[in-house]
Amino acid sequence: MRDPGRAQCSRLIAQRYRERVTVRRVEKEKTMFELYHVAGSSNSQRVRIVLAEKEIPWESHQLTLAGDLHTAAFRAISPPGTV
The missing domain is CATH 1.20.5 (Single alpha-helices involved in coiled-coils or other helix-helix interfaces)
Known part of the structure; x- marks a missing residue:
């Protein structure tokens, strides 16, 4: 029993x-990922491939190395100013 x-x-x-x-x-x-990336970066390319294969929704924020890393808006997200 x-x-x-x-x-x-x-x-x-x-x-x-x-x-x-x-x-x-x-x-x-x-969940909506926000990816801050530089177009030619192999590391961000790997992340984009994984997000696409897993069908994970994400928002792209493509940066340029010329000046985007030094803006106040980007410094608010990444204080060291690195991608």
Whole structure:
């Protein structure tokens, strides 16, 4: 004979698992990555490839090495001024 307490515990665990999965799916749908990158950078190219293969939504912010790294808006995001 099964222990009724054990069955109830199993149901609670299953319910919590379903709730976690649902929350993760909702959070995953809300996530929008912002990629600040330089066009010729091999590192940012790798990131773009992975985002495309995983079908992860992202927003592109292409920078130029000439002056974008020294603007106040970029310094607010990256205080050292590096990509």
